[in-house]
Amino acid sequence: MALAIFGISSLYLSFLFYFWTVGAENPPIEDIPVLLVGFSFGASFVAMFAQLGGGIYTKAADVGADLIGKVEQGIPEDDARNPAVVADLVGDNVGDCAGQCADLFESISAEILSAMILGGALAENAGLTYD
Numbered sequence: 001m002a003l004a005i006f007g008i009s010s011l012y013l014s015f016l017f018y019f020w021t022v023g024a025e026n027p028p029i030e031d032i033p034v035l036l037v038g039f040s041f042g043a044s045f046v047a048m049f050a051q052l053g054g055g056i057y058t059k060a061a062d063v064g065a066d067l068i069g070k071v072e073q074g075i076p077e078d079d080a081r082n083p084a085v086v087a088d089l090v091g092d093n094v095g096d097c098a099g100q101c102a103d104l105f106e107s108i109s110a111e112i113l114s115a116m117i118l119g120g121a122l123a124e125n126a127g128l129t130y131d
Helices: 002-022 037-073 084-125
Strands: none
Touching: 002 037, 002 084, 037 084
16 A cells, blocks of 8 residues: 555656646646556556466465375375475465455555546536646
């Protein structure tokens, strides 16, 4: 959550600073959130790859634990005698944590930006723009 807020705030302030340095007396603060939509798309892209990476690690550890335990040793899947069970549990944990954190980052970024865009559009239509 902190990374999403920090990223959006940094980009917003960067755009505001850019408009001030270009010489705009009244920077279009209601239009800056529309320029930040790329951050939301990037968050979705990062979330997809984080989920994929966690899922691949999980699946590889699970298949390894199954092959060693069930096929070669003839013991149940989550038996403590199977050393690959630790890798399976770590893989499950990595997959779940990566997926959950990636979803949180994506959701929070998209929600903050959509609220900013809606607020900017409403302020512009109500005549509350910065003059």
